[in-house]
Amino acid sequence: MTSTAPQQSILDRPFVLDLFAGPGGLDVAAHALDMPSLGIEWDKSACLTRYAAGLDTLHADVSRVRREDFETLPPEINVLAGGPPCQTYSVAGHGAGREALEEVKEFIHRLITNEPVEAIDRDLGRLSDPRTALVLEPLRYAIQATRSPNRNNRPFDVIVLEQVPTVEPVWEQYAKALSDKGLPDGTKYEVAFGVLATETYGVPQTRSRAVLIARRVGLGKPQLPSATHRAYEPKAWNRESNRPQGQGHQPMLDDGAGTSMPEARVERQEKAAKIPQQWRSMGDVLRGPIGTHPGRQKPFLVRSNYGSSGNPGRRGVRTDQQPAATVTGRISRFVVFEHLDENIVQEGPRFTMNEAGMLQSFPPDYPWRGTAQAQQVGNAVPPAFGMHLLSAALGLPRPDIEILRKPWPTATEEQQAKLRSHGCGAAHACTDRCPRAKDQVPPPSSRPRKTKASVKS
Structure with a gap:
């Protein structure tokens, strides 16, 4: 299929703010599309990876930046993106987020209707796992942008979010809130959301993600990116008929x-x-x-x-x-x-x-870089998938993900020191403004993980 998307972005100068940026999946996608980006990430090791990759970074807690340092963010940022931590929503996790879905939906309504922040924060503190509330941060950032003197109260033009499939009902509630009532200042968005399979966008793995793309009214109705590759269907797989020539028989x-x-x-x-x-x-x-x-x-x-x-x-x-x-x-x-x-x-x-x-x-x-590198890899947004999401959100033609096959250069020591001076406050070390190491391990859910035995009982 040929893309019908316009050749020019709907924005003159896209600038991406990547919340919960991890080691840089969405940032790599943005850079491959020649867009500047700034990531906020609280894990020290992920930040070390980002610095080595030459990515602009704030080593900070997303919630704290919203509360205390929002005015320090570049006012030119016009694309809000992010994948909030998924542990409490993932089918592999304790399930606190899945069990709190209805509460989360109600919090979305309360934020949109401009209830006092103090009351919302107080009630969010009662959730069994505080990480569940992080899925609300993109909405809170969108609202905060309309109250920012540094931005002249200008809202974000585009919002791009991704999470595990079980978060789709949250994105649906986001969509209703952003399109029907709009932000408290009256800004409304046109929204597309759904669950996509990353292998259908050239990522060499099967991974399903719930995504949301929103554009401020007046910038055109967004569409989810169209698939470029076939879906992997386990029941249809036949090793014999798909075996490359000359490879010989493979044990079944x-x-x-x-x-x-x-x-x-x-x-x-x-x-x-x-x-x-x-x-x-x-x-x-x-x-x-x-x-x-x-x-x-x-x-x-x-x-x-x-x-x-x-x-x-x-x-x-x-x-x-x-x-x-x-x-x-x-x-x-x-x-x-x-x-x-x-x-x-x-x-x-x-x-x-x-x-x-x-x-x-x-x-x-x-x-x-750093520790828990496998976890960094697993938590990241696949850059090829990110390229498709950002391109669809900004009205760009289908991206050429082959650019991601070029080896990525490591930043020089001087470049890393400069990035860390901005991200941590010092050229070669973290400072008091960085999240503390003991705070980087979220408290376990108070709800025990359900096992087959507990379900039977």
Whole structure:
């Protein structure tokens, strides 16, 4: 399909503010589209990665910046973006956020109707897990922009949000609030939202995300980005019919998806007629050498019990001809088996952080730093997906994500010192204004995680 989007952005100079910026997925996407960005991130290690990647950063708590330092943000920022932490909404988490969905919806209504901030903050403090309230921060930033003397009370023009699929009802409530009543100052937005599969945008993994794109009224009605690749359908997968020539027979390890049936093949052919590009596989991005990555020349299998976006059919064993399971903080635990010949496999080296990042569509040689690097990779927005979201939000043509295949240069020590002076307050260390290390581990939910045993009882 050819894009019908205009060649010029709906904004003269897009400038992205990335809340909960992590190691830089949305920022990398913005830079690939030649847009400046500023990220706010409270995790020290993620900030170290960002500094090494040359990304403008504030090492700070998103909520505190809104309350105390909003006026220090560049007034030119006109695109608000972010992916609030998902632990309390994720199907892998304790579920405090999912259980509080109706309360969160009510808080959205209270914010839009301009209730006193003190009363809202007091009641938010009663949630069983304080991280649940972070999903409201983008709305609070949008409201704060209309009260900012530094911005002449100018609202953000565009809002782009993404989260786990279980947050879709929150985005739906956002959409109603922004389009029906609008912000307290009367600013209204036109909104599109839904759940998208990242492999349909060229990301070599199956990952479902609830997204929201909003444009201020007068800038045109937004649309979600159209898919560029076919969706991965476990039940339709057939290793034999999709095996690249010359690769030989592959042992049939059960991936929990079953075998392909005639009906599934017909459905796959119909979809292929509409979207010609096959989804991108692990082998597509890891097979050849690029940057310092030597390439994985041998066919391989990956076993994982994690990272399925709640879909059991997406778990199990996958070959290098399939997209990866959802890349999470457990990516370093994925077991990789290499083929010795047509019928024998043995355990091979596990994914490096460089490879894990590439499965997230980060450029090769992205400079991962600090601790918990696997968690940084797993928490990030896939840059290729971010490019599609930002392009759709700004009315740009379909992006060329191949630009992300170029190795990413590491910032010089001088550049990193300058970025850290701005982000932390000192060239080579954190300062009192940075979040404290002990505060970077959110308190566990007071609700115990439900297990099969507790459900049965």
